Amino acid sequence: MTDNNNASLSQVETLKIDKSLMPRTEKQRNVSPIAYAFMWIGDGVNLGNMTLGASLVVAGLATMNVLQTFFAAIIAILIISVVFTLNDRLGYRTGIPYVVQLRMSFGIKGSIISSLLRGIPGIVWYGFQSWIGATALNEIIKVLSSDTFDNIFICFLILQFVQIVLSLYGFHAVKWVEILISIVILLALIYVFVLLVMNHRDVIVEKWFHTEGTWGLPFFSFVMMFLGNYAAIFLSAADYSRELKPGISNRKRGLLYFIPIVIAYGFVLTIGVMLASATGNSNPVKAFAIVVDNPYITVAVSAFIVLGAIAVNMVANIIPPAYVITLLTKVKYKVAVIITGLLAIASFPWVLVQDSSAKGLGLFILIYSAFLGPIVAILLVEYYILRKQRVNIAELYDEKGPFVGFNKAAVIAMLIGAGAAFCEVSLSWVIGFFVGGISYIILMKYSFKSSPFRKGTIFDK
Template sequence: MSEVNTNEKTQQSGASLEPISKDKRIMGWGSNTMLWLGGCISIGTLAQGSAQLEAGLNLFQLFMAVTIGTVILVIGIALNDQFSYKTGAPYAVQLRSAFGTKGNIVPSLIRGVPAIVWYGYQTWLGGAAINNISIALFGFDNIWLWFIVFQIVQILLSIKGFQGAKWVGNIGGVVISIAMIYLLYLCITQYGDVVNENLMQKSGTWGMPFIAAVIAFFGNSTPVMLNAGDYSREMKDGMSSFKRGVSYFLAMVPATVLLGIIGAMASTATGLANPINAFAQMVDNKIVMIVTLGFIIFAQLTTNLASNVIPPAYAFMDAFKMKHRTAVILIGILAVCTCPWILTDDSSAAGLALFTKIYTAFFGPIFAILITDFFILHRRKFSEAALKDLYDPKGKHAGINWAAIIAMCVGVVIGLVNVDISFFTATIPTGLIFYFCMKYMKSAAPFRAGTTLDK
């Protein structure tokens, strides 16, 4: 595989699309768990918990919705991380197997859009938390200044590539775990009566609002299910699929459930959808408030570096042949252009939930195509020669595979018919359409080479 590898320094920085050989990988089991833990802890999940109050769910139904949605997500991650763990290639290259060396640009950029939106959203919340600390300590109020400062810090850390994400994730995972336990304690001890009356005692519903909540929490992190390979290719040798799956489960399920519940409790107690404002109102002690907001700042940092910078950076590097540094800076600028000061307004909570459901309608079909390609057409085997061909602009995977594009488009249309259940309605049909298009479409003949359809 030396012909497609770059120099050691580039590989170790995680700033290349080339395969990472197993002796150059930097993530152990513990580091991987902490990275995913830090990456899944976001104010967006707190906001999703808040949004479910209007849907009419009670606390137990919310707990079940978050748990089911997150477990489905973990299963998807454990399935889709296998290509990159075996080959060392990232998501952008994985897409080439099904979509072609040019066709992969479309799903790669589609993956980057929500990452950039959430990047801006969480950066604004991080800036707001810093501003609240500034007000408490110095009486200085300038959210725009702290927003810009926080964004500059994130860009500088992102330039370090995967090493920066690993370092922040390892520290942040421990710190934020302690913070979540404290925030739950705060909600229960100070607002237990209000939470019990307005959240625990209400009848709730197990109908469509509950199913929509499952989709919302599943969809909130669906993007990382697609590009799971961007992380698994950094994992050291000797980790079975089961061992990696346990890592994902321990990192994501307890933390996401806790965040969803805390978000609902905080909003019930204060009536505010914005979690930063809610916690600022809940905490009377200045020192405790500063520590709490500091934890929130760290949550934004870990999530952005792990989940919201790497995917669009690789997409831009692949589509526009950018250097990693240039891509990271551009993504930071685009995140600001999403106007996160509007997205974080209390009135935007329902809109964010709808946005999550809509992009899930796109990601379900892409996921189905990747799984069909790797598990059914390639039977989980990818030779060194086949991997090398993915990097050849004139190879068998050159150009656009219209079988994948057609399957994706049909799947998206199916999903958009009812965005509340889009993943469940679109995934299987997309996989079937892709398989039969691959089997019968004349233009797909080059892409059948080396698969179970090769004759």
């Protein structure tokens, strides 16, 4: 027996809730596997991932060699794909979004805290991607204006306005744009890769290939950083899988994550390290301008960067926070999208990456991962172990049902997991994941025995 979805949809439809948060029916799901895969390629070929690769280079010298970099990336991508496939299953089967899925473990009121811990990083990433895109847009205008214009902040505001307008059209409006942008950006990056190999091979080999690096704690720290870059996205996996056409097996869905992320993430990380090694600059846009010493090619590459920033924001950084705002404020989805865009402006993304170092971005990822690891562990424990994949969907929407209030066991387990993660920030996600998950099982079994959240679980007497 699986999720009690079909029998309860009629009950859900009678509740007062924005239609964007209602369960998706089979007829409403029209994203094909190919479009879904390209969506994740489009998400992966972005400047945030490239900057993460650049963060391996400090003072012009890589902290890990090429073999260590690829091993760290593959380990992270394997974990990402497995967690994605496990956590997307409830959304895929029932059509519910992440903010409703959270109610299963945290309760209707408790989900407010846990949903904010997903929404806030999404908003900051939204601002960061827009800032990087604005840096590229500024390079374009500088070339076209013969250096008479140079104002990244104005470009940032322009780009933010464009993205807010585009995002008003919803998830499906950009799926074909994602495919086109993915292909174009990959071709542009292949050109940059060839250019780096031809003109900067010796310095890249010296600073990245020949460095001793480490297989110790810093290596695993980078695994966690690579993983943490996707921690917020696979936490809200239901927001994406609920749009995917039905009838796709778990294994195939896993490949729809693994293959595109390997292609995009691995390639972009590599170029990020190579650019930083060749130029000593951790800002990929400025590094591009140094490597591509041709104003017309700079304009073309910068245009692709701008498109990439828009593509990744449309997929990963607008929809989840907008759902959170819709749930918390009861405003319509389009209003929530506008609020999300305005909050991204106020996130001060330029603080995360300086020309000399991208350590701020890495530290930001590790800090919020400390909370996201325990949350995803609690969701997986709840769904697979405590409830054996049986969930009454109507009860998740019922403001007077068994999930009203907050689940003290989940909130405490999340805080215990996050506290343990902060004991070793470099391994925050994995520590928080295991400590949070184990704590949740223990608390659900031995504490709060009169809690209504035990109903329907293996601890329900």
